[in-house]
Structure formats: C-alpha cells, structure tokens
Amino acid sequence: MSEPNGLLVNGCTNCHSRYLPRPGRCPRCGSDRVSPLRIPARATVLAATELSVAPAGFATPHRLALLEASDGVRILAVARGPLPALGSVVNVMRDADVYLVVDEGTPVASPKPP
C-alpha cells in the first residue's frame, strides 16, 4: 500500500536539492525555480523513537521515524506498526498532512528483490 507512483516532492532547478512539498522558495538556496516531481516511496530509517508522552490529541505510544529517501529527501513519518529498525528500508505513503511508514522495514543486509 505504498505510493504506486512515488512520493511527490519539490525539486529546485537552481541548487538541485529535493525536499518535501512546502510553500515558498527552496529552503536550501532561496530560489523560486521549484517544480514538483516524484521519487520512489521507499526510504532508509535514520532514527526512530517511541513516545510515551505525546502532544495532547495523539494517542500513546506514538512512534516517529526519521527517514531518508532518494536524492537526500528526509521525511518525518508516523509508524503505526512496530518501531522500524535503524538502517532498514521502509515503504512510505502520504495521508493528508502526514507521512506514514507502511511496513516494518527490510533489513539492509537482505534487501527485498525489486
């Protein structure tokens, strides 16, 4: 259930950085030459945390993962399942304003066949 067409990101045609869609100019170089493009909806887990205290309105335990997708795109995603392991590769999808980790991750040592 990941994004079949990939994740929508912004690409800066000036500094070539890629980042999650956000209003305004490129956060890295300030250019307004920004256009949407898609990248594969798979990302490596850089860090992950389980919260026992969350902001009001969020149930606990609440799990968050810091991910890195292709082209250096970083994503803060909610993990509704178990906490994904550091270094594993997970599928990501966007649900309204939030990114979700949609599986438990694949260890880097034994990658899934494409």
Added chain:
Amino acid sequence: MPVHVSAAVAGRVGRRPEGLIDLLVEVGDRALDLAGRKPVDLLLVGAMAAGALGETENLVPQLADRLNLEGASGVRVDAASASGAAVFHTAVQELAAGRAVRALVLAGEKMTSQPVAEVTRVLARSLAPSEQAAGASMPALAALVAQRYTSRFGSDPAAFDAVTVQFRRSAQGNPNAQFPTPVSREEVASSRVIASPLRLLHCSAISDGAAAVVLERGTGPATVLGIGQGLDALALVDRTELTSFKASRTAAQRAYEDAHLTRKEVDFAELHDAFAPFALVDLEDMGFCGAGEAAAWFLDGSTGPDGRFPVNPSGGLLGRGHPVGASGLLQLVEVARQLRGESGSLALPRPPKIGLAQSIGGLGTHVFVTLLGAGSGEVAG
C-alpha cells in the same frame, strides 16, 4: 558603549503556587533592591507562553504597575525557550546604542498549572507545521538527534547518563534548583522511557521560575563582552546536519567576533541541556571540543566543576529545572554571579574571568550566545 550586569537574581525553580506575574515581581523587586533602587528607564520582559501556559498577557504594563516603573519604556521579547537570553540581548543593544541608561530585565515562565500533555502540545507549537502534524514533541525530535549522534560518532550512550549525573550533582549546591538531589547512572538509565532512547532523567522538567538582572551602561564586575545569535531551518528534515545545531555555531561565532575573543579564552559555560544529549552537541557547537569528542569529556569528568572546562556548575536545565522562557536569563544570572564572586557553594575552584551562556529556542532553531567577563577593564562589543 559597554554594558554590565549590576544585579542578578534567580528565583526558586520548581512547582510554585504563584502565578507568572508574582514570580516576576519577586525577582524584579530583589534585583531593584540589589541595584540600590536607582532609576530604571527600560523594562524588558521575556516569556515564551505567558498566555497559553501562564494565562496572562500585556506583561510590561502589568509588571510596571507592580514594580512602580510606569516611568520606563518596555516591550516583551519572545524567542521560544531562548526568550530569557533574547530579552537580555535586546536590553544590551538598547543600552549600548545609548537609548537607555539602566534596564530591568525579567524573564519567567509558569508551566505547572497545565496537564503534561497540554504543556507538551504548547511547547511543540515551536516546531514546524509538518512536525506538529506528525505528533512530534520536543523530546521526540531530541531523541532522533541523540540517535543520529550515537550512530554517527559511535559514542557510548552512557555519556547521556553521565551528563544528568554531573548536573544533578552540581544542582545540590544550588538553593534555587528544582532537583537538588544526586542521581546515579543506574537511576538515570532505568528511569522510564519518554521518547526512546531518552528517559525521564535525560529530559528537563516542567517548571515554574523567573530571573531578573539589572543592566547598566559602563563596565563592572560582570561586563557584557559579546553577544551573537543564529537561526536555522525550522524543520529537522530541512537541516543540513542532524548532529549539530547550525544556529548554535552561528551564534557562537558571532559572539566570539563581537567580543574579539576565541573559545580558548572562555573559562566555563552554562549550556542549554534541555535534553542530556544536547549538552554534548552544545559543547561541540560552541567550539570547546571537536565533533564527536564531547561524550568522552562528560564521561571522564572534564566538564565537572574542577575539570578542565566546567560546564553548568549551576546544575543546568536538568538540575535547576527548565521554566522555558526564564532559562536563558537564569543561565546568565549564574554566569554573572560566578564572575562577581557571588556563587557561594557553587563557586568554581578556579575563579573564572570569562563565562559563556548558550540558550536554544525551539529545537535548535534560534540560539543566543553571550560572553560575560569579570573585572572592569573589559570592553564590550
């Protein structure tokens, strides 16, 4: 024009029955007494969440009324959890520019009247909208930074425990500290998980508290040598680095340049340890050691009061408590008191000549660094 601290007062930090205004009036009155009740023409107030947590607004007139300072000018200054340092910097700039003669600088926060989840939500309003939407909190993002730090440098995670142990030990001598009792590494490492790998005793507390200083033109026993601030991308995912805060490095560089000093001339520091791992990141960002080296410094005692570079002899945010808008000014009070020889049992074994305070607003997004010097021969930037 030089500016110096002529009075420095820290209020008791913890769960206080008073409201925000009363907390501020208490320290303000004491500071005005210490400064000999000389006329004050500038009243500046720092607070992060006076409305949302303290349930009060219009702070300057409220305080001018209580402190009989209706003749002064003033504004409230906000820089999230660095508000206490930001308001100090604003006063320094006004005095240095010759627009005022003597300033009463107040900073405070009232946090304990709200439930923990509500306080967590209010503090998280400092984060990027995308982070708030994901249910991120300050401890959650600090936990991610801590993991990246450990992964990148292969550092011993016990260094985080050692930070808390050191600061809680120092806080024993601080009559205003919320946590004046020591803890062992085992107690830290077995306290309940807040945001893995961060545990309760790695996280600063929800606290009430306030601080006050009187700043005057001219030099004195605690003279402002330099100030600097820095900003960074709001969202963690938009940062170029995850194990260092660019805003801290920028603020430090600007403060050192402003003071015409190098880090080697600094004798001790009060760093923003809202979370134990930040003490490591801060020590590196201020330039006191190289990237990835701070863990060893905390593990081998180099940062203790009698170590080669004392950090947070007051107990820091972890020992003193963290009334968010007040902490930056509480740090500066501690630095000034060390330089003025007023620290009592917290006094460093080697009397310092130059001290640094670093205060972080948000998750490393807005940082203020201040350099203070003892003696009257120093020149302010």
